[in-house]
Amino acid sequence: MATHHTKMLIIGSGPAGYSAAIYAARAMLEPIVVQGLQPGGQLTITTDVENYPGYRDVVQGPWLMEEMQAQAEHVGTRMMWDTIVSVDLENGAPFKAIGDSGDEYIGETVVICTGAQAKWLGVPGEQELGGKGVSACATCDGFFFRGKKVAVIGGGNTAVEEALYLTNHSDDVTLIHRRDELRSEKILEERLMKNPKISVLWNKTVESFEAGEDGALGHLNLKDTQTGEASTLATDGAFVAIGHAPATELFKGKLPMDGGGYLDTEPGTPKTVIPGVFAAGDVTDHTYRQAVTAAGMGCMAALDGERYLAALEDAQEAAEAAE
Structure with a gap:
């Protein structure tokens, strides 16, 4: 176990974290980025x-x-x-954080860029068959289903993008959506509908994932949302693509959040209610959630952090001069 000191501790990576790091490093703040469970964030599965x-x-x-x-x-x-795995923000700077490794990170400022994580359906068989045919990342696991039947569950941009990507590996892709129309951008919907490798099951929910004789995913149990009729869909792989939730569990009770769990910041800035603590990217943005906006917010957080530290230094010098 070791202790690491920095003028700017960046928790999480992705466009927000890396952009904050670039600006902080160029300002000679010697930043540390603690990458987290998914280095690179959501773009690594895009x-x-x-x-x-x-x-x-x-x-x-x-x-x-x-x-x-x-x-x-x-x-x-x-x-x-x-x-x-834990943070101490309440006592002011320097802020402390503990890693899963047991290492301690001490930062004069903190930029939170923990992003968002995939949502799961929470139905029987989903977690048990994780890595055995059930996934939330087509980019990560699609390769393993070359020439096989696959299904994507969802109706937004993420689901449509996953389905389109999977046609690189499979000629039999089924999109399962609980409604009778998609929520994705029209340009993505047009691409989906024109692709002969993709079929759509409307008004269907996945009730459970069932294993086949080999212990891997064999089929999905479906239910019609209008008639209640039960059906099954044989498939080798199923990709859950129903959106993401902000990764803010670590900050509950420590920083204000909105109803969706996104961190609150001062409007137009990455500043949280705690001076010296900033939030950038999908962890605070439930409106745009784009790589370019996350990168911009990371830049803003680094610049605001630099100004915060400079103001502290100026105040300290003024106090010393007054003595």
């Missing part, structure tokens, strides 16, 4: 990225995150492969 400024051609999400991490390290960021 394939084609065509709306991030600066790239004429489509780029891959994992590659983009690797480049951001490398840039942050190049300018002086320390990357820690650890996950924060």
Whole structure:
């Protein structure tokens, strides 16, 4: 176990965390990024990225995150492969955090960039068959289902993107949605409907995941939301894509949150109610949730953190001069 000191402790990675690190490192704050359970954030499970400024051609999400991490390290960021399990923010700076490794991190400022995590259905068989045919990440696991039947559960952007991606590996992709129309962007819906490899089951919910004789996923038990009729769908893989929830469990009772669990910040800024503690990216943004907005917020958090530290230094110098 070790203790790590920094002027700016960044909890979580992804576009917000890496951008905060780049700006903080260039300001000579010697930032530490504690990467968390999913280094790189949600973009590591996103394939084609065509709306991030600066790239004429489509780029891959994992590659983009690797480049951001490398840039942050190049300018002086320390990357820690650890996950924060507890924080002490209430007593003011310096702030303390404990990692799963047992290491202690002490920061004069903190930027929270823990992002969001995939939501699960919470039905029988889902967790038991995790890694045995049930997944929440097509980019991570789609390769294992080459030439097999797969299903995607959901009706928003995430679900449609997952279904489209899976056609790279499978000629038999079924999208299962509990309503009779999608909630995704129209351009994505058009691509989905035009793809001959994808079929859609409307007004269906997944009641449970059932294993086959080999112990892996064999079929889904479905229920019609209008008639109540039960049915089954044989499939080798099922990808749950019903959205994400902000990863804020660590900060409950320590920082104000809205009804959805997103961290509250001062409007137009990444400032939380605790001076020196900032939040950026999907952990506080339930409206836009884009890589570019997360990166912008990470930049803002680093700049505000730098100004916070400079103001403290000025105040200390003024106090010393007055003695």
